[in-house]
Amino acid sequence: MRMPKWKGKFMIVEAKRLGISIAGKSIVSSVDLHIGDGERVGLIGSSGSGKSMISKAMLGLLPTNATAEGSVMLGDTQVIGADETVLASLRGRYVGAVFQNPASSLNPVLIVGKQVELPLKLHYDLDKADRQKRVIAMLEKVGLDEATANKYPSELSGGQQQRVGIATALITSPRLIIADEPTTALDSITQRQIVDLLVTLVDKAGASMLFITHDFSVLARATTRCYVLDDGQVIESGDTADLLDNPQNAQTKKLVGAARELTLQRKQDCDD
Amino acid sequence: MTKSKSSSKFSIVLRLIWRRGEGKFALIVLASWVVVSLVSLVWTPQSLWATDGYHVWAKPSVAHWLGTDGTGADVFSWLMAGARTNLFIAILAVVFAGALGILLMSAMVSRNSALSNVSVVAVDALISIPTVLIALILAVPMGASVAVVIIACGIGYGLNLARIARPQALLAANSDYVGSALSYGASGFSVMLHHILPNAMPTIMVQLSLSAGTAVLAESGLTYLGFGVPSGVPSWGHSLATSVKFINVYPLTVLWPGLIVTIVVVALNVFGDVLRDAIDPVTNPELRRS
Numbered sequence: 001m002r003m004p005k006w007k008g009k010f011m012i013v014e015a016k017r018l019g020i021s022i023a024g025k026s027i028v029s030s031v032d033l034h035i036g037d038g039e040r041v042g043l044i045g046s047s048g049s050g051k052s053m054i055s056k057a058m059l060g061l062l063p064t065n066a067t068a069e070g071s072v073m074l075g076d077t078q079v080i081g082a083d084e085t086v087l088a089s090l091r092g093r094y095v096g097a098v099f100q101n102p103a104s105s106l107n108p109v110l111i112v113g114k115q116v117e118l119p120l121k122l123h124y125d126l127d128k129a130d131r132q133k134r135v136i137a138m139l140e141k142v143g144l145d146e147a148t149a150n151k152y153p154s155e156l157s158g159g160q161q162q163r164v165g166i167a168t169a170l171i172t173s174p175r176l177i178i179a180d181e182p183t184t185a186l187d188s189i190t191q192r193q194i195v196d197l198l199v200t201l202v203d204k205a206g207a208s209m210l211f212i213t214h215d216f217s218v219l220a221r222a223t224t225r226c227y228v229l230d231d232g233q234v235i236e237s238g239d240t241a242d243l244l245d246n247p248q249n250a251q252t253k254k255l256v257g258a259a260r261e262l263t264l265q266r267k268q269d270c271d272d
Numbered sequence: 273m274t275k276s277k278s279s280s281k282f283s284i285v286l287r288l289i290w291r292r293g294e295g296k297f298a299l300i301v302l303a304s305w306v307v308v309s310l311v312s313l314v315w316t317p318q319s320l321w322a323t324d325g326y327h328v329w330a331k332p333s334v335a336h337w338l339g340t341d342g343t344g345a346d347v348f349s350w351l352m353a354g355a356r357t358n359l360f361i362a363i364l365a366v367v368f369a370g371a372l373g374i375l376l377m378s379a380m381v382s383r384n385s386a387l388s389n390v391s392v393v394a395v396d397a398l399i400s401i402p403t404v405l406i407a408l409i410l411a412v413p414m415g416a417s418v419a420v421v422i423i424a425c426g427i428g429y430g431l432n433l434a435r436i437a438r439p440q441a442l443l444a445a446n447s448d449y450v451g452s453a454l455s456y457g458a459s460g461f462s463v464m465l466h467h468i469l470p471n472a473m474p475t476i477m478v479q480l481s482l483s484a485g486t487a488v489l490a491e492s493g494l495t496y497l498g499f500g501v502p503s504g505v506p507s508w509g510h511s512l513a514t515s516v517k518f519i520n521v522y523p524l525t526v527l528w529p530g531l532i533v534t535i536v537v538v539a540l541n542v543f544g545d546v547l548r549d550a551i552d553p554v555t556n557p558e559l560r561r562s
Contacts, residue, residue: 059455064385092456099455104448108554109470118466119456154554168456178455 011094011175011208012037013058017070018080020053020232022063027053028232030070035176040202040209042219042240045229046255051212054229055178058210059097060087074176093123096169098198100181102161106153112139113149116167123172138167142197159190163197170201177202177209183218191215195222216259220244228252284558288550295546301539309356318346320353320506329522338528341515347528353506354529358488358536361421361507365487366480368426373433373479377472378464380438381445395434403428403490404497411499421491421500429483436479437472444471474548481544485537492533508533 013035020028028050035041043051056062058072060079072079077090091097096119099105107115116135120126126134136146142163153161162182169177179198183191195218202209211222219226220240228236228249236249247253289295317337324330324344332339338347379391407424414420444450450467458466469476488508494500495509496516503510508529515525553559 061451061454064383088457088459090457091454092458095455097452097455099448099452101448105452107449107453107467107471109473109552110466114466118453118458118462122457122459122462152553165452168452172456 011035011075012073013176013208013210014073015054015058015071016073018054018057018072019069020050020057020062020066022066026232027066028057031229031232031234033227033234035208035210037175038203038206038208039225040199040211040223042223042226043210043212043229044214044216044219044226044255046214049229050232051214051229052180055097055180055210055212058178059091059095060084061091089123092119092174093172094174095176095178096172096174098162098165098169098177098179098182101185102158102165102182103153103185105165106161108153110152111149112144112151112153112156112164115153116149116164116171119168119172134171135167138171139164141170141201142167157190158186159193162186162190162194166194166198166201170205173205173207175207177207178212179209179222180212181214182211183213183215191218192221198222216244216256228255281559284556285547285550288556288558289543289546292546294542295550298539298543298546301535302543305355305359305536305539308352309359312352312356316346316349316352318349320345320349322346329518329525331524339524341511341525342518342522347511347525350506350511351508351528351532354508354511355532357418357501357505357507358491358509361418361425361491361501362484362487362540364422365425365429365490366484368422369429369433369483370476370480372426372430373437374469374476376430376434377437377441378468380434381441381468383445383460392438395431398427399431399435401428404494407490407494407499416495416499416502418501418505421487421494424494425483425487425490429479429486433476433479433483437475440472440475441468444468447471474552477551478544478548481540481547485540488533488537488540492529 013033015031015033018028018031018033019026031054033054043054045051053062057068058074058079060082062068068080070080074090074095077086079087113132113135116138117131120131120134135149139146139148144160144163144167148156148160153164156164165182177198182198183194186194198209199222211219213219213222223240226237226240226243227234228243230251236243236247236252243252244256247256289299322345324340326344327336327340328342328344330336330340336346336348338351341347341350376391376395379387380395382388403424406427407420410420410423445468450463453463453467491500491507492509492512495507496513501507501510511529512526515522519526550556
């Protein structure tokens with residue numbers, strides 16, 4: 001097996017005064033964020049609040065016209081300003097990512113088995129038979145049968161596609177999973193299944209997770225602690241259950257209130 | 273196992289092409305071209321260098337199936353031998369154009385903005401130079417030769433390929449699946465190999481097929497102008513160039529090479545279209561099941 005450049009066993013994420021601007025316009029400013037080893041932390045905020053930019057900064061994948069300042073430590077590696085080779089060895093091997101739209105985040109002309117296999121091929125010196133065995137085992141872990149490996153993404157449902165996305169992110173047993181709104185494009189039943197699957201797999205692997213969402217019900221199910229982001233700044237943080245029961249910040253109150261009204265409205269519609 | 277899988281995919285693609293009328297036409301013409309080229313290496317009805325002074329400009333007969341030219345040489349034999357030169361030129365020009373085009377396309381969609389900007393400007397500037405002019409420039413030090421045709425076509429069609437395939441490659445390069453690949457540590461080369469190229473491949477295949485057809489036409493044109501295949505080397509362009517002056521008197525000798533060039537070029541153009549449809553796994557359930 002190829003020796004990784006980053007030898008840390010645990011993954012503690014520490015962002016200090018993280019600022020991101022695109023073409024001179026500030027998108028994220030002075031964000032402090034901590035994810036403990038094996039912790040599931042949420043990042044919630046309205047659309048355009050800068051959630052995805054923070055996840056991109058953690059992966060070192062900001063757009064070319066973006067600039068980042070401050071510090072993001074993944075384990076003992078500084079991501080901001082890091083060399084591309086350091087980042088590439090970190091990505092996939094130690095940090096995995098699950099994306100919002102499963103249909104577009106899978107290559108349409110590559111069969112599922114190949115797509116799940118690629119991170120393994122990049123980070124481990126395994127022979128083909130070993131890789132294929134691991135791919136099948138991983139697909140089974142996410143609830144997909146062996147036959148799925150030979151299918152193209154277009155032959156799968158949205159939920160199945162997201163399971164493939166999760167399998168691709170987890171196949172290298174990363175220490176940190178960044179899930180960037182992984183349930184937004186799915187129906188509510190599939191949302192719950194995907195959240196439960198992610199939580200189970202992340203907990204079983206003892207990995208940490210940053211779960212980005214704008215949905216409070218998903219946040220409550222997936223995380224134990226969370227940060228609320230508004231206009232590129234953290235406006236509140238704390239235990240997820242406490243924060244939902246008793247939000248302190250006016251904007252958080254507004255967001256939680258709107259989510260409650262929507263849930264009540266849905267309940268009333270169902271009762272009628 | 274991999275070999276049998278790829279050979280089964282190959283047979284499915286062939287079957288999908290064969291299913292369509294225009295696909296049948298293209299396959300029959302192209303297969304005949306290859307077979308005739310190979311046969312011409314060991315056999316032609318008459319020797320290429322046998323001339324019959326008593327039967328110049330002869331009409332088609334049992335001895336000379338397509339007649340004879342002004343030296344009394346057998347037209348059919350020369351066209352058979354010309355097939356292999358044209359096939360050789362078309363294959364090498366396509367390989368050269370494909371390699372150059374893919375290399376330039378990769379540079380044009382690179383995440384390195386300096387490299388992509390420079391390559392876009394360079395391709396846009398160089399594409400304005402016609403293939404004939406490239407051949408003319410090359411012919412100065414090299415003289416009229418098969419290599420001039422291959423290099424000129426390779427450069428011209430490679431630039432064209434890069435420009436035509438770039439939008440498709442750019443679409444893939446900016447896609448979520450490439451973002452996902454980068455997130456698991458894929459290098460630029462891996463992204464190009466596994467994600468961008470397979471998605472741009474249908475466009476590349478069509479363009480290369482068209483390029484093969486254009487290479488056949490270019491060979492005829494460049495040979496006629498005197499920078500292409502040198503005298504004495506059989507080619508369809510050579511057959512056209514030597515007989516075109518007599519078109520008003522002996523139109524048949526011009527008709528045969530002209531007809532063959534036309535049929536082969538049409539077949540190559542059609543082949544590109546049917547191949548694009550046949551290799552797309554998204555629209556072909558048979559290919560997916562393989």
